[in-house]
Amino acid sequence: MENQIKVKITTETGRVDKVLSERLPEYSRSQIQQWLKEGCIFVAGKPIKAKHKVIAGEEIEIQIPEPEVLDVLAENIPLEIVYEDNDVAVINKPQGMVVHPSAGHTNGTLVNALLYHLKNLSTINDVIRPGIVHRIDKDTSGLLMVAKSDFAHESLAKQLKDKTALRKYVALVHGVIPHDKGTINAPIGRSKVNRKKQAVCADGKTAVTHFTVLERFEGFSLVELQLETGRTHQIRVHMHYIGFPLAGDPVYGPRKTLPGKGQFLHAKMLGFTHPRTEKEFIFEVPLPELFEQTLEKLRENN
Incomplete structure (x- = not known):
């Protein structure tokens, strides 16, 4: 209907x-x-x-009109499963992988891989997003929680909504940030100038990002970011807004300045309360190889 x-x-x-x-x-x-x-x-x-x-x-x-129903097939795509039980799984998504199928990406997505590697996935979302509780962008790497049961999905989604889930990222940004810590509290909505982009705008939804500078290089800064909200492209939009756009970002950053494909953004830490056991879980994964190699070159140049 x-x-x-x-x-x-x-x-x-x-x-x-x-x-x-x-x-x-x-x-x-x-x-x-x-x-x-x-x-x-x-x-x-x-x-x-x-x-x-x-x-x-x-x-x-x-x-x-009703959206076109896509036939989502299980695909034997290599997948790094950091943790798995009957209710939840934690995945380390590689850079370049789309989370779920869409009109332009009908295969090769995380969902195609999940259908092959995991026996069960929650059914709360539509057929093209089984198990998906939250997303990270195609060119962002790192940790995602996946619901294997509807019970788990409801609990994890509530934790995200209530801001009790932990999500920390590491990003390489253009410019040398002078202060060590900061909080960006600026609403985000669809850009009035380019409808394909998000932007800080008065009528947008509340968006809060906390950042800490980890390391400074010539022309760049390495920052840790903690999300309080989860708006589309939040980190990318907020860092661009304060004048320190992500390196490699094809949408919000300057022209390509470092080798690589896409923004240098990695979801390094994920924490949540297990839906069934109520045990506190925190997972952390290292930076991808290209990200680490880029930092080593910047350190050599310092």
């Missing part, structure tokens, strides 16, 4: 795709344009075109 959204126009003016993308920031303008092409957006029961200009008092109805 289709989901239905109704938007009442009050004082807005302009093209319907622009107005709807501003009123519904959770959907990109390109997604709204696609729905317009597919005849899914109506005024007074009639489908409208993208060139439609909204008027005060108009009620726009969007009938969101």
